[in-house]
Amino acid sequence: MTIKTKFILFGLFAFFLASCKTENIQELDQKQWNLVWSDEFTANQTNGIDTTKWTHDIGRGNNGWGNQELEYYTDKKENISLDGKGNLTITARKENFAGASFTSSRIKTQGKFSPKYGKIEARIKCPYGPGVWPAFWMLGTNVDQVGWPTCGEIDIMELKGQEPNVMYGSMHGPGYSAGNSITQRYALINNRFDTNFHTFSIEWNQDKVDYFVDNYLYQRTERSQAKGNWVFDQEFYLILNVAIGGTYVGYVNIDTPFPQTMYIDYVRVYQ
Secondary structure (H helix, E strand, O other): OOHHHHHHHHHHHHHHHHHHHHHHHOOOOOOOOOEEEEEOOOOOOOOOOOOOOOEEEOEOOOOHHHHHOOEEEOOOOOOEEEOOOOOEEEEEEEEEEOOEEEEEOEEEOOOOOOOOOEEEEEEEEOOOOOOEEEEEEEEEOOHHHHOOOOOOEEEEEEOOOOOOOEEEEEEEEOOEOHHHOEEEEEEOOOOOOOOOOEEEEEEEOOOEEEEEEOOEEEEEEEHHHOOOOOOOOOOEEEEEEEEEOOOOOOOOOOOOOOOEEEEEEEEEEEO
């Protein structure tokens, strides 16, 4: 057998193994999920968020919410409202407000609903543009006691507006946070996350977190991958926001159009 022939056979074998791995990860155990919490942002609601389910973060936070972000989060209807068509809208605007050059909104279920394990999903159409940072994510409920990243963070979806066809799913904990987080990107081919709605979800249990886009499993993070303590055996609360600027996405520029709106069709939690 020639060296060239051996090389070709080795390449085919490697391709076969990679294909098997891709297919096997999609062979998930069948689960009977039960809906335990949701917000459908129904069309007949037009007067703001359901305050039995959500509360607001207001202001600029500490050091731009820890990320050197540029926006001031408000509860103004110009920044957050229901559009009467079944969607929650979070809108980032370029305007001077309380010392900031931008306004936006950030809501959370802290103190109202905090699941431990389950399937968490949202159907979202993202904003875009350099420096625009939409996210659907979770924080451990003990954040006020132990701080970040010891509390843990699960990013179900975050997007850099300058790359509107790419989103990221990440996990942060002690020893694997910020630039050292466990993360994976998912890219659309000939499409963008700002042109249509897409469903972002995780399936989370005591051993792992599976990440999905439109029901396609693109990442599995297992307990053994954590480079420090696995801190995801506790309750987490949900967060939706659109940030502007910050260490993750960089600055806005002349190519960033405003206002920019994230549309959320629903948020659902199953167990």
